[in-house]
Amino acid sequence: MMPVTPFIFEFFIYNSLYSVDWASSVSKELVVHFPENEDRSEAKNQAALEAYMKTKFRESSLNFWPAFRPLLLLKDLNGEWTIADDNPGVKRFFKKLLELQGATEQGLNSVHPVTKKHWELLKECRFFVYQIRNNIFHGSKRLGDVLDENHKKRIGIYQLFLACLVNAVFRALGRIESTSAYIFPEVDIPMGNGHKLHLSRDQQIKLQKQDLMRPADAWLIRLVANHFDSDSLMDPPLAGSCLFYPAACTDMITALLIGLPYCTDFYFYERESFRFENTRKIKRGLCTLFEQVGEPVVRTSCHVYTFTAAGIERSLHWVNGDNLDFLNTKTNLAVYFHRGDSCEGPGSSQNWDSSLFPALTEKVHSGTLRVITQGMPGGIHPLLGRQLETLQINSDCPFSHDGKYFIGTLTAFDLKQFQDHL
Numbered sequence: 001m002m003p004v005t006p007f008i009f010e011f012f013i014y015n016s017l018y019s020v021d022w023a024s025s026v027s028k029e030l031v032v033h034f035p036e037n038e039d040r041s042e043a044k045n046q047a048a049l050e051a052y053m054k055t056k057f058r059e060s061s062l063n064f065w066p067a068f069r070p071l072l073l074l075k076d077l078n079g080e081w082t083i084a085d086d087n088p089g090v091k092r093f094f095k096k097l098l099e100l101q102g103a104t105e106q107g108l109n110s111v112h113p114v115t116k117k118h119w120e121l122l123k124e125c126r127f128f129v130y131q132i133r134n135n136i137f138h139g140s141k142r143l144g145d146v147l148d149e150n151h152k153k154r155i156g157i158y159q160l161f162l163a164c165l166v167n168a169v170f171r172a173l174g175r176i177e178s179t180s181a182y183i184f185p186e187v188d189i190p191m192g193n194g195h196k197l198h199l200s201r202d203q204q205i206k207l208q209k210q211d212l213m214r215p216a217d218a219w220l221i222r223l224v225a226n227h228f229d230s231d232s233l234m235d236p237p238l239a240g241s242c243l244f245y246p247a248a249c250t251d252m253i254t255a256l257l258i259g260l261p262y263c264t265d266f267y268f269y270e271r272e273s274f275r276f277e278n279t280r281k282i283k284r285g286l287c288t289l290f291e292q293v294g295e296p297v298v299r300t301s302c303h304v305y306t307f308t309a310a311g312i313e314r315s316l317h318w319v320n321g322d323n324l325d326f327l328n329t330k331t332n333l334a335v336y337f338h339r340g341d342s343c344e345g346p347g348s349s350q351n352w353d354s355s356l357f358p359a360l361t362e363k364v365h366s367g368t369l370r371v372i373t374q375g376m377p378g379g380i381h382p383l384l385g386r387q388l389e390t391l392q393i394n395s396d397c398p399f400s401h402d403g404k405y406f407i408g409t410l411t412a413f414d415l416k417q418f419q420d421h422l
């Protein structure tokens with residue numbers, strides 16, 4: 001029952017951490033649990049954990065603030081959705097979380113000690129989250145309550161807060177990489193020929209704040225590169241080999257990063273001109289990643305951005321037109337990426353993964369097509385289905401909706417079979 005289950009699991013982790021007497025454990029080099037008896041309340045154990053953390057972070061606050069870095073992604077922390085009529089504590093929690101977010105921003109930008117006030121904020125937030133866990137465990141919340149969109153969103157935030165707190169515990173114990181990597185992995189994107197592009201946590205956060213990347217995308221990029229074994233790629237991409245993403249809106253950066261080892265050109269289609277305006281936003285996103293970014297060439301039906309990656313000049317073509325127009329282009333398709341599309345609302349209702357797929361294979365001129373798609377709308381062509389594997393991206397962040405992708409590489413032999421279906 002999403003999103004309660006991940007919240008409860010996160011709480012289990014926190015619970016198993018605060019039931020340990022860390023001061024004794026570290027000095028004796030074995031795990032010592034607090035005794036389980038009436039004098040030893042859970043609140044006492046949580047306070048003991050914080051006392052231990054305080055001693056550790058008193059030496060240096062450098063490792064404390066990065067644990068809370070994911071809070072910087074949260075927007076609208078005083079919006080309507082942060083108020084629950086039946087629980088005034090909710091509003092207060094979000095007020096405190098907003099303060100913690102501000103302190104984290106300061107802490108990450110300068111040497112900023114963790115003060116008594118910060119520990120109080122942390123204590124208030126974790127106490128509230130503990131009460132939420134009790135409400136769920138003792139059944140005062142009904143199923144209907146959790147189906148409420150605002151409530152779902154709030155539980156996702158409680159989970160994120162717990163993940164940050166757990167991260168801070170590991171940091172206090174000197175295990176920095178074990179948890180920070182879980183929230184946002186740093187990624188080295190293979191670019192062919194031994195080149196790599198490093199995608200840092202700061203870049204990810206910047207891109208997410210610009211609404212150009214989603215929280216779980218670093219995992220997607222990493223797992224796709226593993227799947228395609230991009231590390232072993234020897235040759236740079238052929239000039240003109242391209243990526244196609246239909247109904248992309250402004251969701252370009254992740255696909256672009258995935259396609260870099262194989263493409264010099266990237267085609268993103270968007271039919272609505274009102275969504276198709278913000279050249280500055282796209283340029284800013286590219287500047288976050290690449291050093292040489294040219295001024296965009298802006299035409300009514302297409303914006304072209306040039307940038308250099310791994311010493312090769314590349315072009316991003318943001319096309320204001322119907323996806324189907326791509327089938328009339330003279331291009332050499334190397335990567336097909338498609339997500340977030342549907343038959344509803346602004347979705348394209350075009351079946352790119354089934355009825356349109358054979359026509360798409362006609363655009364492949366170098367004998368290999370790499371596919372990353374969600375199979376929506378319209379499902380997956382049976383021939384294509386045989387070549388694809390499922391990739392489930394961890395919902396390690398409360399904002400990722402559907403982490404299911406289908407991925408595979410089609411060879412010239414596979415592609416030929418689609419021609420019979422034209």
Ligand SMILES: C[S@@+](CC[C@H](N)C(=O)[O-])C[C@H]1O[C@@H](n2cnc3c(N)ncnc32)[C@H](O)[C@@H]1O
Pocket residue numbers: 246247248249250251269270271272275321322323324339340341342346347348349350
């Ligand atoms: C549901 S949104 C998804 C956007 C993006 N794929 C994502 O996951 O963020 C679908 C987008 O496709 C655009 N769209 C719908 N039909 C289209 C078509 N036939 N050709 C090009 N764009 C289309 C819509 O305007 C909308 O911006």
